[in-house]
Amino acid sequence: MPIGDWVGKRNGVTALDFAYPVLSSLIFFPLLAAAGLFFIRGESIVRKYTLIASLIEVVLALPLTAYQFNADFQFIERLSWVPQWGLEYHLAVDGISILMVWLTLFTLPLCVLCSWTGIGKRIKEFHICLLFMTAACIGVFTSMDLVLFYVFWEAMLIPMYLLIAVWGGDERKYASIKFFLYTLAGSTLLLVAIVAFRIAGGTFSIPDLMQQTFSFRFQCLCFLAMALAFAIKVPMFPFHTWLPAAHVQAPAAGSVILAAILLKMGTYGFLRFCLPLTPAASEYFAPMMIAISIASILYGGAVALGQSDIKKLVAYSSVGHMGFVTLGIFLFNQRGVEGALFQMLNHGVVTGGLFMMIGTVYERSHTRDISKNMGLGKYMPAYMFFWGLFSLASLGFPGTNGFVGEILVFIGAFKHSLLVGLLLVPGALLGTAYMFRVSLKMAWGQPSAAKDWKDLCPREWVFLLGPAVMVFYIGLAPGVFFQMITPSVEKLLAQYDSGRVATRTVETTQTLAHVPTTGLGNAKN
Numbered sequence: 001m002p003i004g005d006w007v008g009k010r011n012g013v014t015a016l017d018f019a020y021p022v023l024s025s026l027i028f029f030p031l032l033a034a035a036g037l038f039f040i041r042g043e044s045i046v047r048k049y050t051l052i053a054s055l056i057e058v059v060l061a062l063p064l065t066a067y068q069f070n071a072d073f074q075f076i077e078r079l080s081w082v083p084q085w086g087l088e089y090h091l092a093v094d095g096i097s098i099l100m101v102w103l104t105l106f107t108l109p110l111c112v113l114c115s116w117t118g119i120g121k122r123i124k125e126f127h128i129c130l131l132f133m134t135a136a137c138i139g140v141f142t143s144m145d146l147v148l149f150y151v152f153w154e155a156m157l158i159p160m161y162l163l164i165a166v167w168g169g170d171e172r173k174y175a176s177i178k179f180f181l182y183t184l185a186g187s188t189l190l191l192v193a194i195v196a197f198r199i200a201g202g203t204f205s206i207p208d209l210m211q212q213t214f215s216f217r218f219q220c221l222c223f224l225a226m227a228l229a230f231a232i233k234v235p236m237f238p239f240h241t242w243l244p245a246a247h248v249q250a251p252a253a254g255s256v257i258l259a260a261i262l263l264k265m266g267t268y269g270f271l272r273f274c275l276p277l278t279p280a281a282s283e284y285f286a287p288m289m290i291a292i293s294i295a296s297i298l299y300g301g302a303v304a305l306g307q308s309d310i311k312k313l314v315a316y317s318s319v320g321h322m323g324f325v326t327l328g329i330f331l332f333n334q335r336g337v338e339g340a341l342f343q344m345l346n347h348g349v350v351t352g353g354l355f356m357m358i359g360t361v362y363e364r365s366h367t368r369d370i371s372k373n374m375g376l377g378k379y380m381p382a383y384m385f386f387w388g389l390f391s392l393a394s395l396g397f398p399g400t401n402g403f404v405g406e407i408l409v410f411i412g413a414f415k416h417s418l419l420v421g422l423l424l425v426p427g428a429l430l431g432t433a434y435m436f437r438v439s440l441k442m443a444w445g446q447p448s449a450a451k452d453w454k455d456l457c458p459r460e461w462v463f464l465l466g467p468a469v470m471v472f473y474i475g476l477a478p479g480v481f482f483q484m485i486t487p488s489v490e491k492l493l494a495q496y497d498s499g500r501v502a503t504r505t506v507e508t509t510q511t512l513a514h515v516p517t518t519g520l521g522n523a524k525n
Contacts, residue, residue: 252359
């Protein structure tokens with residue numbers, strides 16, 4: 001079917017199966033809703049308007065529940081954008097990206113609710129940033145054109161920078177500038193790789209580039225450029241230093257978005273670009289990526305164990321949790337990659353819930369110091385129930401969502417190498433240690449002063465029940481998620497295997513073509 005139609009020929013669900021382009025509506029409706037905020041007055045109305053818009057966004061995504069469990073891209077929308085340059089407005093989802101789209105949609109209303117009383121200035125501008133962020137993130141996870149992907153990737157920086165710089169803590173300027181400079185440096189390298197793929201492959205289309213074989217040297221250069229950009233976004237050790245500052249200074253909703261969605265863009269980039277486009281280079285640099293991932297797990301856990309600031313503790317725990325994700329990806333086996341995808345989803349749910357709870361207690365105590373927030377089991381039992389649940393999920397307790405992803409990564413690690421599997425054990429123990437330490441102090445520690453804090457209000461119950469339900473649902477019934485991701489994971493690994501074999505074949509052919517034949521001919525005579 002020619003470019004210019006909404007859909008290409010594929011098996012599974014297509015955009016034309018519905019009365020409207022589903023993915024485009026999920027990108028442009030938040031932008032339209034953000035524009036509508038300019039004409040609304042009144043803080044209460046702004047909050048209610050944004051909450052309603054976030055729920056409408058979820059309703060618009062209901063056709064995604066018709067996703068067929070196969071390896072093909074679905075809900076395809078493809079239009080010519082700049083024909084002279086070969087640019088296309090090309091959107092689609094598969095089993096890898098649809099989880100991230102749902103996670104983004106799930107997070108938006110929670111961010112609105114958890115910031116209902118915590119944001120006291122520039123209310124309208126704050127909610128415009130939330131809606132703009134949603135549109136950019138969905139664009140990143142659905143783009144099938146490299147330039148379109150890069151546009152959304154860069155667009156995300158602006159609202160996140162503003163969330164930290166305008167509504168952050170006392171050191172918000174330092175944190176926001178550090179975040180912006182780090183991610184912008186990575187984005188520059190990503191742009192170089194995109195231009196290189198266009199020159200070598202003749203197209204910006206990601207599916208088309210997946211069908212091509214590039215030289216090993218070209219793959220290595222592009223892999224390093226992309227990997228650095230994605231490693232900063234994850235963030236992997238030692239490119240993590242912007243994360244604690246950004247988390248600590250960001251408002252509660254900003255930390256939720258940062259942890260639940262933005263960090264996943266880096267690991268999504270590894271899955272979408274590095275493995276299928278640079279398979280031979282991914283295999284070559286895999287030992288380095290595995291080593292850095294293990295270092296991230298151990299470093300993040302060790303530093304989190306020594307923190308006195310609750311928010312900084314959870315921020316450093318993200319370095320360790322995301323290390324499990326990158327490790328699972330570069331194991332190159334099905335269980336490892338499936339575990340990485342589950343960890344991406346689970347980390348967004350659990351860590352997002354923890355950051356919302358930190359914002360909730362901060363509104364009461366006006367401090368994030370553990371010593372000033374002890375003894376809450378007596379004053380806020382419902383609060384400590386949710387905190388305990390998310391803590392158990394964070395450390396991978398059986399029956400919670402965290403266990404599913406973690407055990408899959410462990411299986412993949414031991415299948416890859418006994419040494420790699422054994423190195424994960426202290427990382428898991430560190431995760432248990434720092435979560436138990438802070439939870440025990442907050443629940444049963446001796447409070448520094450008498451507290452008259454009220455327990456959770458109905459609004460707080462609502463935004464905490466959502467992640468709590470997902471903790472149990474994913475942990476006890478992960479089958480539907482396996483059905484969704486397994487075909488895409490199998491296809492990804494098949495592309496990786498065939499791609500690295502094809503690269504070796506091309507390299508061997510080129511080497512033989514340069515072998516001189518004169519000497520052989522003389523010997524024959």
